[in-house]
Amino acid sequence: MAMKFPSEEYAHAVMGALNNDQQYAQVARNWEGDIIFFVEPDGGVEGQDLPMTLYFDLWHGKCRQVRIIDPDTEELPDAAYTLTASQHNYLRVLRGELDPMQAMITRRLQVDGSMGYMLRNVPTILNFVRCCGLVEIEADN
Numbered sequence: 001m002a003m004k005f006p007s008e009e010y011a012h013a014v015m016g017a018l019n020n021d022q023q024y025a026q027v028a029r030n031w032e033g034d035i036i037f038f039v040e041p042d043g044g045v046e047g048q049d050l051p052m053t054l055y056f057d058l059w060h061g062k063c064r065q066v067r068i069i070d071p072d073t074e075e076l077p078d079a080a081y082t083l084t085a086s087q088h089n090y091l092r093v094l095r096g097e098l099d100p101m102q103a104m105i106t107r108r109l110q111v112d113g114s115m116g117y118m119l120r121n122v123p124t125i126l127n128f129v130r131c132c133g134l135v136e137i138e139a140d141n
Helices: 008-019 022-027 087-094 100-105 115-120 122-133
Strands: 032-040 052-059 062-069 081-086 110-112
Touching: 008 052, 008 062, 008 122, 022 122, 032 087, 081 087, 087 100, 087 122, 100 122, 115 122
Parallel strands: 032 081
Antiparallel strands: 032 052, 052 062, 081 110
16 A cells, blocks of 8 residues: 655554565664654645654664654654655655665765764665665655
8 A cells, every 4th residue: 555755654664664574684683773854845845744754763673663753842862863855855765766875975865973884884774775665655745
């Protein structure tokens, strides 16, 4: 079933995909770090559901928690990584139209956190994105 991106439903489906993927579990077995995704509206124009903040708690090949965070009403966790991009650029990465590492280098996907750790763990990042891509996204996104 296709899901809206971003949404809580999508985040939980990604959690399921990550936790049921043996390849991700193996490649990410040493990964320690949670991630906050800031999904911004395209062109800076706020949409009905944007901006949106998604939180993924990733630890040793498992996703322990996902949730939507409302920064206006709750404090953001002190995550190891914060990624910020427009909805359009996130969708391009998820659909395989934009390489995630290229997106980071060209700042289409802005990263706050240890780039050295990320670069040492490129297979983990690529497998995370692969698992995210296993979740079908609505065509009108």
